[in-house]
Structure formats: C-alpha cells, structure tokens
Amino acid sequence: MSEITQAQITEQLCRRLADFTNAEMEISPETNLITHLAIDSVKLLNLVMEIEDHFDISVPLNALVDVLTVQDLSNLIYKIKSATK
Amino acid sequence: MSLLEKLDTAAAARKAQLPDGLGAFGIPIEETYSATEARIGGRRVLMLGTNNYLGLSFTPECRQAAHQAIDQEGTGTTGSRMANGNYSGHRALEKEFAEFYQCRACIVFTTGYQANLGTISGLVGAGDVVLIDGDAHASIYDGCILSGADIIRFRHNDMADLEKRLRRLGERSRNTLIIVEGIYSMLGDQAPLAEIVKLKNAYHSTLLLDEAHSLGVLGATGQGLVEKTGLIKEVDFITGTFSKSLCGIGGFCVSNHPQLDQLRYVSHPYIFTASPSPATIASTRAALKLLRDGQLLRERLWRNAQHLYASLKEMGYQVGPEPGPIVAVMLDSPQQALALWNGLMGDDIYVNLVLPPAAPDGKSLVRCSINAAHSLEQIDRVCETFSRLYASLER
Incomplete structure (x- = not known):
C-alpha cells in the first residue's frame, strides 16, 4: 500500500467510515465526523485504531485536533503515509 | 457558540441522557460511620462504592498519627516541595516507599492524579511516543497530553495489538514509554505484565506501571502486580496513589533509574503545587506499615471479592473478566x-x-468495590438485593 494516492485514501476512508458508523447517508470528503456522523470522542479513539491497522501507520491522538471532516482525516493519513515511505 | 453556550449544550446532553439519574453523581455523604457505612439521604447506607480496599480509613494508628502531625506541624505546608514545603515527613515517606519497593528512590506527589501527570510529562516530550492501554485512566491520558509526546493507544490487554503498534514505530520504539495499570479501574481486570515486559524488552522501550488500584491488593506484602508477578526489576517506573488502600490523598513514583530525581526539576505538577499536608503524610506513613503487614486484610478482601463476583455471575449478571x-x-x-x-x-x-x-467501549456499569472491612453478612445482603433486582431489569 506504499504507493497509495490521496484519492485512494479518501475512497477507502469513506468505505471504512460507512462500516464503522453504519451511516445511511453518503459519505463524502466534506462529511463532518462529529456533526454528520455523530462520532464522539470515544468513538474517534476507536476509529483511529482501525485506521492505523487498515493503512498500517501510527496516528498520534494529538494529531487529531484539527481533524473535522473526512478530507481532514484523509490529509492526515496521506501526510503520515508519505513521511513513512 | 460562546464559551458559556458550549457548557449549556453539554449540560442539556447530560440531562437528556439520564433525566432522573443526575443524583447518582456527586451524591452528598452526610456522615461517615465506618469503612463500610455512611449516612446518605438521612439513611444508614452500606458503602460498596469506595476505593478503601483494606478498610483502613478509621484505623486508630492512622488517625493518631494525623492528629499528632497537625498538633506538631500545623494544618498545611503552604508551599511547594521546591520551596518551603519539603518537610521531614515527606522525605521520610519517600524513603519508606523506596524501601517498600526495594527501589533506589521515590518521589511523593500531592495527588495520585499529579503523580501520573508529573511522571509522564517529566519522562517524555515532543518527538517521543507514549503507547497506552485503551482503558487507561484519565490521569494517564492527561499526563500524555501535557507531555507533548505522540500518543498511540493499543487495544485493552491485547498483546498482539501492542506488538503490532511497537513494530510499526520502528526505531522510535526505543523512545517509547509503554503505560499500563496493575488493576484497571472500571472493569477490575489485571494487565498481562509478563507479556508486556517481554515486548518492552524486545523493542527496547520503557515501561511505566500504575499500581493505583493494585497497591495493597496484590502480592504478599501488597506491592501490587509487580509483586504478584515477581517482575519488579523489569518495570522502569511504578506510580500509585495514597487515596485508595492507604486512605489518604497523594501519589508516588518509584524507580531504580537514577534519573528519577531529575523529575523534581522538570515536572510542573510536582513543582507548581503545594506539598501534601503533614496530617496526610503522617497517616499515609502509618497506613503503609499496616498495608505491608496486612496479609490478613488481603485475605479478607479477596474472600469478599470472590464471593460477590461468583454470586453475581451465577445470578446471570455480566461481570468483568476476572474477580477482584x-x-x-x-x-x-x-x-x-x-x-x-x-x-x-x-x-x-x-x-x-x-x-x-x-466506561470502556460505550458500556454502562454498576461498579461495586469491596473492602476488607465488609463482613460476609454485608456481602450476602448485597447479593440478596442484586438477586431480587435481576428479574425486574427490563431487557
């Protein structure tokens, strides 16, 4: 998965979030994790562990402070993936 | 949204969750009769929700020591350990804790919460990693946040998951502090310390064990999980609190690493707060002796705990993973x-x-905590009530 593009990350993230939240709405990069998907602080911690395993990266909890939308999360994952290539 | 409107929103959410249940939080204790009974709402109530594991809160030795300290040294130190608050009692308690754990040194903090905050934030910083159990106490999370280190969680007590995360860190595992607890405060289960130590050594990491709920409870002399497992030499730092088995307030960190002492000069939760009062230190010193020699208390505690755990399980209640x-x-x-x-x-x-x-994983809990002062008759009374209520719970 080392050559993954950001578009692929976003696409995979949307699918993972749909499974994680059982959301009936369509998840897009603009979807807000808190207001649209009702991911509270505890759910977010568990989501992070799933994302770490899916993308085989370490996501420090402190890096989540600026994450509001799916796009924000995708940006963070891409940044970490790029740094660990 | 303004600052105050945010609080209003949070308060509304809290009330919506349990409109009639707010009385359960911060319930007024009107009078405390003993280690097992208090007056609440004008009624004599059996206390099964304290952390008074050895039942030492009314012990004559501890009360007398506290009285004497107030008479001789006053009610408070009015200053930090780094300034005017470093009394002989604080230093004596540190020496006694170090001897108790057969460790090189100890630092006493003003609360158990601050012991974790001060130790973690003093040990790691920006660029380092803390790898914490998913069920870690809030004081551990807050210490990690204060430190500025990268915070990574592993799934609770899942050793394959811990190893996977250590492996992912690569060379950074050498600058990683793994943090686990002897007994976890919500479900009461113990950390698999032997496996954690193996991983810590394999990946050249550092290990901090919080014995807040296991001090006095596990091991022949009550040191905690390190004594039960015989792994004290393998754990780099042990933190704990005086507010549970020792029935005071305060916290500690012990270690064989000579660098421990440097925490006194870098740890804000140690420096920028007043030191524990003389009465607290004196009663804790007396309680530590009773704890160390308290094998009979531990036997009574475990008898009570196993009786309640087995009874509730037999009734059909879903209880935590192991008795305690x-x-x-x-x-x-x-x-x-x-x-x-x-x-x-x-x-x-x-x-x-x-x-x-x-509570972990979105669970709702009724959390009982047992102590050595509970009689078997009291535990039986609790079991009878649980049994009667089981059928009436809507499912």
Whole structure:
C-alpha cells in the first residue's frame, strides 16, 4: 500500500467510515465526523485504531485536533503515509 | 457558540441522557460511620462504592498519627516541595516507599492524579511516543497530553495489538514509554505484565506501571502486580496513589533509574503545587506499615471479592473478566444501569454508576468495590438485593 494516492485514501476512508458508523447517508470528503456522523470522542479513539491497522501507520491522538471532516482525516493519513515511505 | 453556550449544550446532553439519574453523581455523604457505612439521604447506607480496599480509613494508628502531625506541624505546608514545603515527613515517606519497593528512590506527589501527570510529562516530550492501554485512566491520558509526546493507544490487554503498534514505530520504539495499570479501574481486570515486559524488552522501550488500584491488593506484602508477578526489576517506573488502600490523598513514583530525581526539576505538577499536608503524610506513613503487614486484610478482601463476583455471575449478571476488589456489572443501557443503581439505593446500598464515555467501549456499569472491612453478612445482603433486582431489569 506504499504507493497509495490521496484519492485512494479518501475512497477507502469513506468505505471504512460507512462500516464503522453504519451511516445511511453518503459519505463524502466534506462529511463532518462529529456533526454528520455523530462520532464522539470515544468513538474517534476507536476509529483511529482501525485506521492505523487498515493503512498500517501510527496516528498520534494529538494529531487529531484539527481533524473535522473526512478530507481532514484523509490529509492526515496521506501526510503520515508519505513521511513513512 | 460562546464559551458559556458550549457548557449549556453539554449540560442539556447530560440531562437528556439520564433525566432522573443526575443524583447518582456527586451524591452528598452526610456522615461517615465506618469503612463500610455512611449516612446518605438521612439513611444508614452500606458503602460498596469506595476505593478503601483494606478498610483502613478509621484505623486508630492512622488517625493518631494525623492528629499528632497537625498538633506538631500545623494544618498545611503552604508551599511547594521546591520551596518551603519539603518537610521531614515527606522525605521520610519517600524513603519508606523506596524501601517498600526495594527501589533506589521515590518521589511523593500531592495527588495520585499529579503523580501520573508529573511522571509522564517529566519522562517524555515532543518527538517521543507514549503507547497506552485503551482503558487507561484519565490521569494517564492527561499526563500524555501535557507531555507533548505522540500518543498511540493499543487495544485493552491485547498483546498482539501492542506488538503490532511497537513494530510499526520502528526505531522510535526505543523512545517509547509503554503505560499500563496493575488493576484497571472500571472493569477490575489485571494487565498481562509478563507479556508486556517481554515486548518492552524486545523493542527496547520503557515501561511505566500504575499500581493505583493494585497497591495493597496484590502480592504478599501488597506491592501490587509487580509483586504478584515477581517482575519488579523489569518495570522502569511504578506510580500509585495514597487515596485508595492507604486512605489518604497523594501519589508516588518509584524507580531504580537514577534519573528519577531529575523529575523534581522538570515536572510542573510536582513543582507548581503545594506539598501534601503533614496530617496526610503522617497517616499515609502509618497506613503503609499496616498495608505491608496486612496479609490478613488481603485475605479478607479477596474472600469478599470472590464471593460477590461468583454470586453475581451465577445470578446471570455480566461481570468483568476476572474477580477482584472491583466487581463491575455491565448493563445494556444507561437506563438499565440507573434502574439497577436506584434499586440498590432503595435497599440502602451505595455503588458507583458509570455511564459512557467514562466506561470502556460505550458500556454502562454498576461498579461495586469491596473492602476488607465488609463482613460476609454485608456481602450476602448485597447479593440478596442484586438477586431480587435481576428479574425486574427490563431487557
């Protein structure tokens, strides 16, 4: 998965979030994790562990402070993936 | 949204979760009669929701020591350990804790919360990693946040998951502090310390063990999980609190690493707060002796804990993974937990109500904690009430 593009990350993230939240709405990069998907602080911690395993990266909890939308999360994952290539 | 409007929103959410259950939190204790009984709402209530594991809160030796300290040294130190608050009692207690754990040194903090905050934030910083169990106490999370280190969680007590995360860190595992607890405060289960030590050594990491709930409870002399497992030499730093088995308030960190002492000069939660009062230090010193020699107390505690755990399990309640002084009953919803809590209070039995997000994985808990001073008759009374309430719980 080392050559993954950001578009692929976003696409995979949307699918993972749909499974994680059982959301009936369509998840897009603009979807807000808190207001649209009702991911509270505890759910977010568990989501992070799933994302770490899916993308085989370490996501420090402190890096989540600026994450509001799916796009924000995708940006963070891409940044970490790029740094660990 | 303004600052105050945010608080209003949070308060509304809290009330919506449990409109009739707010009395369960911060319940007024009107009078405390003993280690097992108090007056609440004008009624004599059996206390099954304290952390007084050895039942030492009214012990004559501890009370006398506290009285004497107040008479001789006053009510408070009015200053930091780094300034005017470094009394002989503080230094004596540090020496006694170091001897108790057969460790090189100890630092005493003003609370157990600050012991974790001060130790973690002093040990790691920006660029380092903390790898914490998913069920870690809030004081551990807050210490990690204060430190500025990268915070990574592993799934609770899951050693394959811990190894996977250590492996991912690569060379950074050498600058990683793994943090686990002897007994976890919500479900009462113990950390698999032997496996954690193996991983810590394999990946050249550092290990901090919080014995807050296991001090006095595990091991022949009550050191905690390190003594039960015989792994004290393998754990780099041990933290703990005076506010549970020792019935005071305060906290400590012990270690064989000579660098421990440097924490006194870099740890804000140690430096920028007043030191524990003379009475607290004196009663803790007396309690530590009783704890160390308290094998009979530990036997009574475990007899009570195993009796309650086995009885609740047999009744059909979903309880925590293993018996111990914390017996957590897991319920399907906050409403069901509140109904059980109300039923117990109706029979004059106080337990802790724990609702999401305070409990792991969105669970709702009725959390019982047992102590050595409970009689078997008291535990039987609790079992009878739980048994009667089981059928009435809506599922």
